[in-house]
Amino acid sequence: MSTSSEYLETLLTSAKPFIRNELSSINTNLPSLITILHSRGASECWHKHGTFLEHLVDIFRILHLWKSPYPVSLCGLFHSAYSNSYVNLAIFDPSTSREIVREHVGVEAERLIHLFCVVPRQTLIHDDLLFHYTDKELCDDLEKSELSLKDAKEKGIFNGDERWRKKLQGLVPVDGVKVKHIRTGEDVNVSRRVVAVFVMMTMADFSDQLFGFQDMLFENFDGRLEFKGNNFGAVWPGNGKPGLWLNSISRMGAVYNLILREEEIFLEEKKRVGVGEGEGRVNVVDCERDEDIELVLPPVFDKCSKVLDAGDQIVARDLYWEALSCEEGMEKIEELLVKSIEKNPFVGEPHVVLSQVYLTKGRFEEGERESERGLTLLLEWGCHWDKRVSWEGWISWTRVLLMKAKEKSWPNNSWGILNLGLVK
Numbered sequence: 001m002s003t004s005s006e007y008l009e010t011l012l013t014s015a016k017p018f019i020r021n022e023l024s025s026i027n028t029n030l031p032s033l034i035t036i037l038h039s040r041g042a043s044e045c046w047h048k049h050g051t052f053l054e055h056l057v058d059i060f061r062i063l064h065l066w067k068s069p070y071p072v073s074l075c076g077l078f079h080s081a082y083s084n085s086y087v088n089l090a091i092f093d094p095s096t097s098r099e100i101v102r103e104h105v106g107v108e109a110e111r112l113i114h115l116f117c118v119v120p121r122q123t124l125i126h127d128d129l130l131f132h133y134t135d136k137e138l139c140d141d142l143e144k145s146e147l148s149l150k151d152a153k154e155k156g157i158f159n160g161d162e163r164w165r166k167k168l169q170g171l172v173p174v175d176g177v178k179v180k181h182i183r184t185g186e187d188v189n190v191s192r193r194v195v196a197v198f199v200m201m202t203m204a205d206f207s208d209q210l211f212g213f214q215d216m217l218f219e220n221f222d223g224r225l226e227f228k229g230n231n232f233g234a235v236w237p238g239n240g241k242p243g244l245w246l247n248s249i250s251r252m253g254a255v256y257n258l259i260l261r262e263e264e265i266f267l268e269e270k271k272r273v274g275v276g277e278g279e280g281r282v283n284v285v286d287c288e289r290d291e292d293i294e295l296v297l298p299p300v301f302d303k304c305s306k307v308l309d310a311g312d313q314i315v316a317r318d319l320y321w322e323a324l325s326c327e328e329g330m331e332k333i334e335e336l337l338v339k340s341i342e343k344n345p346f347v348g349e350p351h352v353v354l355s356q357v358y359l360t361k362g363r364f365e366e367g368e369r370e371s372e373r374g375l376t377l378l379l380e381w382g383c384h385w386d387k388r389v390s391w392e393g394w395i396s397w398t399r400v401l402l403m404k405a406k407e408k409s410w411p412n413n414s415w416g417i418l419n420l421g422l423v424k
Helices: 003-019 030-039 052-065 070-077 098-105 107-118 121-127 135-155 163-171 192-209 212-217 246-273 300-304 310-324 330-343 349-360 364-381 391-407 414-418
Strands: 177-180 187-190
Touching (some): 003 364, 030 052, 030 070, 052 070, 070 098, 070 192, 107 192, 163 246, 310 330
């Protein structure tokens, strides 16, 4: 088995508890937590492209598949349960129910949930972080930070005067930031590692809920998702087009990666300097800085190392959409999809559709390559880009394509297509 096939099998194994609704295999308490959310009315609340309960479970799934610590994933499961700066969905009253939530999810997760629900997230993530960087700066700083981290770990070189470090430290100091409580106006301290966690959670949150409807609402025609427009007359759910949110998520991923690398450099220097004197030196975990919270790197955008150009994102989306409605035959559809993937190689659905094109034309090796790549990306994301079909639906269909590609067979009539469905 090839390395890519082994990796895909690992991803699929991690995803199967969600696909098969065997959530107790992840944690025995998980089904009861979802039942609690259901009993509080989460399944009755509208949320973007479905219900609030569906969204909460989706965020847990994404964070879990990204290998987040369990308390962070639980924060995703309950992330707006007290309401937050974006939505009015208080299925738990923060003034009376914190102890109840704490009993269900534990102290660590409840603290993150409450904090997530009281910080001004638009200000914290966008105004104070994301909008301070151009795409070019992020790309340059990712390149420089990789070298800085390598120097720190391999050579013990720590240069705090590097431009990328000074800028990041100015935006998110080593001891964190102070923000205003969205309801009381009081100062709230947020450690740098928790800022990073909230950036990653926002990546998951936006990835799950955004599609073309939000582009119409905010007139996001340049693809940068900077919330400048105000088309409150946009009709839900719109035309179903994939949304132009990928540039924004890639920028969030880049900022997250910079914070993670700065934290790694900080901890490496701390480890080498140590605490105490002589042979008695020890390294102490600073809980005030939340150093006990593990920061993991989401697998999307080549492990948050790439920024997708906003213009390329638009061109790729439009080529994909044109391919799906194309009536000029398979050659033209193939051409459109190949160009779409060249502009945006970071989402799975164009690969999946291209795989079907290749299978229809009897090009089974190419069909296998594209279905394997598409399935890998869908599993890495833990959510879907083209939201007209569920994530589980895309996974199931792509597994059929991959199976048929390996068998080197494909139906040659319409009834044969309808008869597809079994994954061995």
